[in-house]
Amino acid sequence: MNNKHLAGANAPNGPKEKKDMKVFLVRPSIMVHRRALDFGAAPSLGLAYLAGYIQKHGYTSTIIDSAAEGLGHIQNWELSEEFNRHGITPAETIAKIPEDVDVIGVNAMMTSEWPMTRELIQRLRAAFPNALLVAGGEHITALSEFSLEQCPELDALALGEGEETFYELLEAHRKGKDFSSIPGLAFQNDDGEYVSTGRRARIRDIDEIPWPLWTIDYLKKFWDSGRSNGVSSKRDVPFLVSRGCPYQCTFCTNTQMWTNRYILRSVDDTIAEIQYYIDEFKITGVQLFDLTAVIKKKWILEFCQQLKDKNIKIRWSLPTGTRSEALDVETLTMLRDTGCKYIGYAPESGSERSLKAIKKKIDLVSLTRSVMQAKDLGFVTRCNLIIGFPHETRKDIYQTLRYAFKVAAKGVDEVWVSIIMPLPGTELFNDLRKRGEIEVNDEFLFHLARLNHAFSLSNMLTHNPHVSSFELCVYKFFTIYACYLIGYILYPSRIVRTVRNLMSGTNADSFFEHRLLNILHRKKATTSAPGNY
Incomplete structure (x- = not known):
């Protein structure tokens, strides 16, 4: 070497x-x-x-x-x-x-x-x-x-x-x-x-991993600009309570990056880190960006109890999309009472055939019940859905879109529809590559970037032989906007909430409100030619 x-x-x-x-x-x-x-x-x-x-x-x-x-x-x-x-x-x-x-x-x-x-x-x-x-x-x-x-x-x-x-x-x-x-x-x-040299064995006791080394100057860059990848609470920090995920969804990079070993931190270490940030940085919230934050009911209940016992007053959220098995009324009530305001659920599809094909081991009825219970308890909720898997027909996609409209009408605040991205390291990517449908080059990289960012109906490349890329894009954007419209019409109090948060310039109770804040910030930003390159 x-x-x-x-x-x-x-x-x-x-x-x-x-x-x-x-x-x-x-x-x-x-x-x-x-x-x-x-x-x-x-x-x-x-x-x-x-x-x-x-x-x-x-x-x-x-x-x-x-x-x-x-x-x-x-x-x-x-x-x-x-x-x-x-x-x-x-x-x-x-x-x-x-x-x-x-x-x-x-x-x-x-x-x-x-x-x-x-x-x-x-x-x-x-x-x-x-x-x-x-x-x-x-x-x-x-x-x-x-x-x-x-x-x-x-x-x-x-x-x-x-x-x-x-x-x-x-x-x-x-x-x-x-x-x-x-x-x-x-x-x-x-x-x-x-x-x-081969993969290194995972760290088994993640309490032994030192906490992230933040500085106030670094965090303030985000706080002062109102930037975040989730919902915002003025002075929030990204946070992890676990590493890995025990599930094997075909579209997720977890297995490649972390293996399927799921390791939780101790509640004591987690609470101590939050308290440190409150004392040191005067944070007002934490956003749990775990792949799967809530799996073990005993752990999450103990976490909430310690927040109560130590009188820790923060606003926290689960923005990335979690599982629902442990989120029953008892658990949701504890989450609400300790400052959790936002829960992202990840049903991924309304088609049972698709759920089986992508190895998403959930009971859609039970998950929907948990979402509705969360709404009844006052949470802002989100459901993440994906369309365009290679196996899907229009019937599968329509079942997912019907599910989206159903939960939006029942009060779910946000329904986000994505077109499947064949991310490297996933089972889906490996299958498509073996079949010769993917060649890893710059065009493929730009294709992923378009799927990730672009609000466009053209120049998209998907891998579904049954439905065109244009049609998938129409389904995506129509459903996202229609679900927001349904929510604001059927639940007009959201209009007041959104206006209030936009006027604050920093707070956001939903991803949509945060996007609107980003657009307002963007109008103040400059788009320029390359500077000192």
């Missing part, structure tokens, strides 16, 4: 002290479609966890979040006429890193944003030829060989859960040792051949 970036081997006086190592963790700008209505952003949990872990082991680091540094600033991207950059340019990012940096870690989560991430990596290598350049995240884990082929500038990739791998890589780099035996890595050897 290539040892040219091993610091210890090149240091005249032996390895540096840990405290003297200059480690920078970088998140690229966000790649957004020019027709996107929403360009939300949240603080990077991944980089904050990484920073906290290596700090525990004696290293200091600096997070450069290119999106956070330019929140609300949309720039034309000179490499594409279709997509913009949300955040600062590569040159502006590079200017924040010292010339003698030792290690640069790049967060590469979204395959749909890989073209912009790739550009930044290439620019970082050109600017810092002697630094160890590492990348990690869901995209890297799912397409590691492809990523190295496109970015041979990278010295190593951290696959899956990255804290232990990145720390051991830092140690090897500092001491000038070969890192080819560190589990959880991929790299190119001296002959340019792809090498993987």
